[in-house]
Amino acid sequence: MKIAFTAKGTDWDSQMDPRFGRTEYILVYDDEKETFESFDNRDIENEAHGAGPKTSQKLFELGAQVLITGNGPGGNAATVLQKAGVKSFIGAGGMNVKEAYKAYKNNELKEF
Amino acid sequence: MKEIVIISGKGGTGKTSYTASISVLAGKDAIVADCDVDAADMHLLMKPVVEKSENFYSGVVAEIDPDKCTNCGICTEKCRFNAIPVINDQHIISSLNCEGCGYCEKVCPVEAIQMNEMNVGDWYISNTKVDNTMVHARLGIGAENSGKLVAKVKNEAKQLAEETNKHYIIVDGSPGIGCPVVSSLSGANYVVLVTEPSVSGLHDLKRVYELVDKFNLKAGCIINKSDINPEVTNEILDFLKKESIEHIVSLPYNENFTKAMTNGQTIVEYDQGELRDAIVQSWEKVKELVEE
Amino acid sequence: MKIAIASGKGGTGKTTLSTNLSVLLSETERVVLTDLDVEEPNSGLFIKGDLKSEEIKYKMIPEWKEDTCTLCGECQKNCNFHAVIQLGPQIMVFPELCHSCFACSELCPTNSLPMQAQRMGTIKEYQYRQMAFVESCLDIGQEQAVPLIGQTNEYVNQKFDEDYIMIFDAPPGTSCPVIEATKDVDYVILVTEPTPFGLHDLKLAVETMKELKKDYGVVINRYGLGNDDVIDYCKEENVTVLAKIPNSRKVAEIYSKGKLIYNEIPEIKEQFLKLKEFILTRKKEFVQ
Known part of the structure; x- marks a missing residue:
């Protein structure tokens, strides 16, 4: 299963980005293959509106099934994620990616 | 680093006066971000000296190259916004009407139209009178605040806070419930709602809290001018209790708010009495709440 | 004749002015008040008339x-x-x-x-005493005010003839919705406060009016508070100050209850009567 994180950097020790639509990076961990990839999302800075749906679409293209983030996606983004079959977990804004993954594994994050 | 966002939903509740007051109290511990770009008034109290300024681009607007244009009229026919009138037999773009959809560019048979990025204003990094750094912006006429501009202002503030090891980012949030306020709230550690006991104040408080709640953010409320209408104040208190929103403080109707502003001062500089004390205490409380 | 009431920022008393002025005018004139602050229509909190008609408004979206x-x-x-x-x-x-x-x-x-009509908001028309009141409201979740403002203007233009004094409560700020709300009016009243915030936002509003080539004047609300900088600015820029509504805690109290103020305090009524006279003189000139 592919798990996506919104983050401010590109590795396990990076701080989470609490924002969803305008997150700087998307990190994807495949817990079956144990692969870890990072995707630069900083282009989103150029979008005046509609950042949420755009980032959601990216998540879909990356094949993520789970999203771990901080504040939770806004209305439009939530609709896309739902259609894309991505489950969202929120409340990991203050953690680093490693801690966020642990919290998710221990069922400590709230499902959006 | 903790990000505190102050929002109100409706104008005229004293949000900016309060934000400037706690920015003065926080002093060097804080970076201040003014995201209320539609009515960016905080600089009038914080007296920032601009150290860096940059143009801000958002959205696109069409431009017709008159040398290439054959005046075939397809663009005018397709434009749903009456943004391409014909003046002196020449098709031109009325930029105030142009929505930036780019339809005209796509249908032009001779590629005479291009979409240009629009310079809609400037953003600044400044040093305020109490020596904290402030990030703010100014929009031109007809330009709208956007999630993009708010994100820009907040990102700059965050970066500065990290570089200079500041503990607080104090954000004057955008009004309404649209994209800019979503962007203002995104990434907040604590939200301060400033309201007043009027029928419209309560109505707008409820609307904006829906967003705060959806984002699962911790929030507290300041009831300004609370003695104007005790009945509505009680309704607000009931609402806070029901939603488990911390009631930070009730402030009285006090013309020192305006007098301070007229002096170009924050309340905590102008008032040396109970009003100042109440605001100082509220800031101490917010500092505790944000760490919880 | 069409008059818009606008302000550079929220909370300056725009709705207070539109509602009170319209009701006062309607004592002797044919008046229609239209709330174009479609994102936050608050005039209805002060004017509780009988609903006469309701229309659902649509915008076209692809399906x-x-x-x-x-x-x-x-x-x-x-x-x-x-x-x-x-x-x-x-x-x-x-x-x-x-x-x-x-x-x-x-x-x-x-x-x-294919493009399909989708509901974006409602236009409601009420009768309040002698006056017609049109309230336009975006549905929750709809973000674009401009198309509904345009359709509301069309509605009012079709339903009411030139003989009416049409007052429009415009949205706050200087962005697209205000431009849409004021572009077809004959006169704009800008509401401000005699404070540095008020002055700063008034300057932006005046710039906007100049850009739109509108005829405009200023009403200073909560007069007596703050300082004379707004008055000085208006003098320097040759901007007409139409009225100065005195500051009073009582106004804030009456407003908070959702009631009209013009009949409650004599000094305030005097200023509203001054405004009324100005509008009636304008209207005479306008008809000629």
């Missing part, structure tokens, strides 16, 4: 036809607002982000995105 779509992805490329997104084997449309430009629909090679 995806799955059976004819070839998933070529053109629509997504043609939308500058991210309102159309392709998600694997499906196309999603976000009505709130859609600007109704028709590009995705008309440029679709298989006509799989």
